[in-house]
Structures are given as structure tokens and as C-alpha cells.
Amino acid sequence: MLTGADFSPQQAETLNIITRHVPKAEMEGFLSQLLGILSKWELEDIGMYKNIVAISIKDEEAGAELELRYFLSRAKDEKTQTIITTFLKHGGQTEREAEDMQGIFFDTVKELEG
Structure with missing residues (x-):
């Protein structure tokens, strides 16, 4: 650029x-x-992501902090725990994540919808 x-x-x-x-x-x-x-996303989730992106465009560090606050506030929810567990099962936090993040997401979604 x-x-x-x-x-x-x-x-x-x-x-x-x-x-x-x-x-x-x-x-x-x-x-x-x-x-x-x-x-299939809930309106609350869409609003949360829009907020994170809008803040991140202006200030990347503030956007990262907001994302962390959202994550921590929702991390104890049963739904979030299920998503995290499924994501990890399909290779999150492993070498696969570095090589095939999209594949992990699709596998995670497929299982959660199953």
C-alpha cells in the first residue's frame, strides 16, 4: 500500500x-x-462483532481489549463452553489452526449443527 x-x-x-x-x-x-x-447467529452476536470491528478500525488495541472483555463475559456460558470444546476438538490451538483455520471453523459448525 x-x-x-x-x-x-x-x-x-x-x-x-x-x-x-x-x-x-x-x-x-x-x-x-x-x-x-x-x-444462524443471534442478533446480540452480530452487534458484538460489529462493535469490535468498528472500535478496531479506530484503535486496534482498544478493539482487542473490547474483544477480550466480550469473550470473558461470555466464556462461562454453556453455549460458549460447547463452542470452545468443539473448536478445540477439531484442532483449535494446534498446528492445524495455523494451517487450516477455515477448515476448523467449518468442522466445528458442522458438528454443532449436527
Whole structure:
């Protein structure tokens, strides 16, 4: 960004400028899957994530602190405990997380929906 150089979507993904490049031909399936997940979220959760993102854009440290406060306030909930346990079961906090975070999320969601 500082140099003004253009990057292809694949280069931007490799450089972690974007988290994932989805080819146009795959976009409909990707969005369908993503919206299927998001449609099951509670309004409280959507508001929480919007808050974290909005604060993080202005002040990344403040956003991280807010995310931690939200997490700690909800960590004892049975629902949150189930999600954490399932996430860990599918490879959270292991080498798989560094290599396949999206796969862990999809496996976790699949089990929780099952």
C-alpha cells in the first residue's frame, strides 16, 4: 500500500493483505455457505462483532481489549463452553489452526449443527 503497487488477489492473499481470495466462479457457493452460517447467529452476536470491528478500525488495541472483555463475559456460558470444546476438538490451538483455520471453523459448525 505504501508503494502504490497493485497486487493480484492471489498475491494479496499470500501477503496477508486479504484473508482469502474467492474466484468469481466460486463466489455464489462461498456466499451461500457463509450466509448459511451467519443466518444462524443471534442478533446480540452480530452487534458484538460489529462493535469490535468498528472500535478496531479506530484503535486496534482498544478493539482487542473490547474483544477480550466480550469473550470473558461470555466464556462461562454453556453455549460458549460447547463452542470452545468443539473448536478445540477439531484442532483449535494446534498446528492445524495455523494451517487450516477455515477448515476448523467449518468442522466445528458442522458438528454443532449436527
